[in-house]
Amino acid sequence: MYAKNDPRASLAAAASGPVRTGLIAEPQVGDFERSPPTEDRDGVKSWHIRGANSVLVWSRCAPGATLVRTGQVDEYVAILPAARADIRAGADRAVTDPNTIAMIPPGASAITLPDGGDVCRLFTTRSADMLALCPNAGAYDAPRTHIPPFAPWSEPAGGLKLRTYSIDVPAQEGRFGRIFRCTTFMVNMLYPSDGPRDTTKMSPHHHDDFEQFSLAISGGYDHHMRWPWTTDMADWRPDRTITVGAPSVCVIPPPVIHTSRASDAGTNQLVDIFCPPRADFSAKPGWVLNADDYPAPEGV
Structure with missing residues (x-):
């Protein structure tokens, strides 16, 4: 249920199926501010939480701290809302300003925060070491059969490599937020x-299967x-x-009807994350800002 001026009101309605x-x-x-970190070492405090297909890691880094991955199995994402970073992945390197999102390829990589700060990393549950650190690792022992198993999307033009994007993108009439995707996530x-x-001006809605x-x-x-009856x-x-x-972070299960209300008197900012990317958002021309780098699968 969206207001007429909400860009999501133009999304195609999902076909109804059996209940x-x-x-x-x-x-x-x-x-994270109200719970102890799940990992605290080498100048980095991290909090881990899982969903059906993915693991979110929020890390608070001391100046000069480095987040290292070796043998990473698939593409992962780093969100840097307020910190500078020096990112290396194989032969690739990027020195980024705050308000950056990075798509980082499989294999060896490292994110160094010269001034310290916070970074959010997104992994699929194929990263078994990250999954093991989640306090809720067993929350999905009962299968969620209505959520399809994870499958990566198409590889980007030119293959998997380090790609970074500035989040400083002005708003545009008819576009919903600032959407980026890769083979594993949509942010x-x-x-x-x-x-x-x-x-x-709330926007209660639901998702059937993600x-x-x-x-x-x-x-x-x-x-x-x-919850639906x-x-x-x-x-x-x-x-x-x-x-x-x-x-x-709140991981909202399907098909729960949900809406979020900013409550603070100051600045409020929310980030919506999906694993794998959403087909309906991807089908909207101009909504995915890095669509040229990451083509959608055929039929989307």
């Missing part, structure tokens, strides 16, 4: 807002959720609101 049961799933929540850097969200990571990088949020009462749950500060 499925056995969909009950709890959201996963990481409120929407939503524009920051000042003050609490207008309660008369999770949404809602990452708060500034401010505070109330994540409102409503299927024909099986075991799926039913009372409405729930999860209140978090920043940095934090």
